[in-house]
Amino acid sequence: GQNIDQPTEMTATEGAIVQINCTYQTSGFNGLFWYQQHAGEAPTFLSYNVLDGLEEKGRFSSFLSRSKGYSYLLLKELQMKDSASYLCAVMDSNYQLIWGAGTKLIIKP
Amino acid sequence: DVKVTQSSRYLVKRTGEKVFLECVQDMDHENMFWYRQDPGLGLRLIYFSYDVKMKEKGDIPEGYSVSREKKERFSLILESASTNQTSMYLCASRGTGVTDTQYFGPGTRLTVL
Numbered sequence: 407g408q409n410i411d412q413p414t415e416m417t418a419t420e421g422a423i424v425q426i427n428c429t430y431q432t433s434g435f436n437g438l439f440w441y442q443q444h445a446g447e448a449p450t451f452l453s454y455n456v457l458d459g460l461e462e463k464g465r466f467s468s469f470l471s472r473s474k475g476y477s478y479l480l481l482k483e484l485q486m487k488d489s490a491s492y493l494c495a496v497m498d499s500n501y502q503l504i505w506g507a508g509t510k511l512i513i514k515p
Numbered sequence: 516d517v518k519v520t521q522s523s524r525y526l527v528k529r530t531g532e533k534v535f536l537e538c539v540q541d542m543d544h545e546n547m548f549w550y551r552q553d554p555g556l557g558l559r560l561i562y563f564s565y566d567v568k569m570k571e572k573g574d575i576p577e578g579y580s581v582s583r584e585k586k587e588r589f590s591l592i593l594e595s596a597s598t599n600q601t602s603m604y605l606c607a608s609r610g611t612g613v614t615d616t617q618y619f620g621p622g623t624r625l626t627v628l
Contacts, residue, residue, distance in 0.1 A: 414555070436613055448519075448605060448619035449558075456614070493557070501613065507557035 408432045410506035412494050417512045418484055426479045426492050426509045434499020440468055440479045441493040443508065449493055452479070481511075489513045518542070519620035521606055527626045534593040536623050538606030546609045547589035548617065549573075549581060551602040558605065564589055596627045 409431045418424040430438070437456040441449035455461055455470035455477060467480040479492055494506040522537035540547065548563045550573075560573030562581040570581050578600060582590045589608075593600055603624050607617040 410557075439616065446622075448621050450619070451616040454614055454616065495558075497613070502560070502563075503617065505558040507555055 408498065408504050410494055410496060410504055412492075412506045412509045414507070415510045415512065417514060418481075420484055420486060420513055420515050422484050423480065423482050424484060424511065426481070426494075426511065428477045428479070428494035428506060430475050430477070430494070430496045430504070430506075432496045432498045432504055435472060436497040436499070436501060438468075438470055438477050439495045439497070439503065440477075441495065443491045443493060445490070452492075484513050486513050486515070519606060519608055519618050521604075521620040521623050523623050524621060525624050525626075527628065528593075528596050529628050530597060532596050532627075534596050534625065534627075536591040536593075536604055536606075536625070538589045538591070538608075538620055539587050540589075540606075540608035540618070541587065542608065542610070542618070543586065544608035544610050544618075545586070546611065547583065548607040548609070549579075549589065549591045550605045550607065551575070552605055552622075553602050561591065596625075598627050601625060601627045 412428045440452040443449040453468040460469045465482045470477045491508040491510045493508045495503045519540045549561045550558045564570045564583040580592045603622050605622045606620040609615050609617045
């Protein structure tokens, strides 16, 4: 079967760095997406990785290792507004997105 | 900017009622999707459509049907609502490129009493 695993909840301090991990087992791989979802709102796109390595975009970076079936989202200089759920999704061989359950990130002052 | 709109943010219906959820996108996207989102379960695909009048079942189609008569509009229908269909319903659209992201509507929180 297809499976995406990510931690249910994480807590971090304002100004710090946090890494949210995602492991996956899917039938085929056509890229991995990270989305951010604030409570009561729709998910919004953060990043896309299809090749191994680190993609940096401002305070957010995303890493992919296809051989390990592993990705992480790195958030630096955390701000209170980063409190949200972070969703990992993999595009499988049928070009369908398989979604993880999401990681709720709580930022404390 | 891509815009995906949904007909209602909040909806309360009674068991057995027929429910229509409508979604409209303004980016001429071929692909449209209906998900439900429940705590701890993540996004689960109900139905998707890759063209007008075309539809494909997702992971949990039971109790739902869809309609796509126009490219910009994708409707989700609950023929006879049940309490276990209380959920957040999210519509999304996407272009045809592999790297194209999905754009989501604001969601409809449906409560079935």
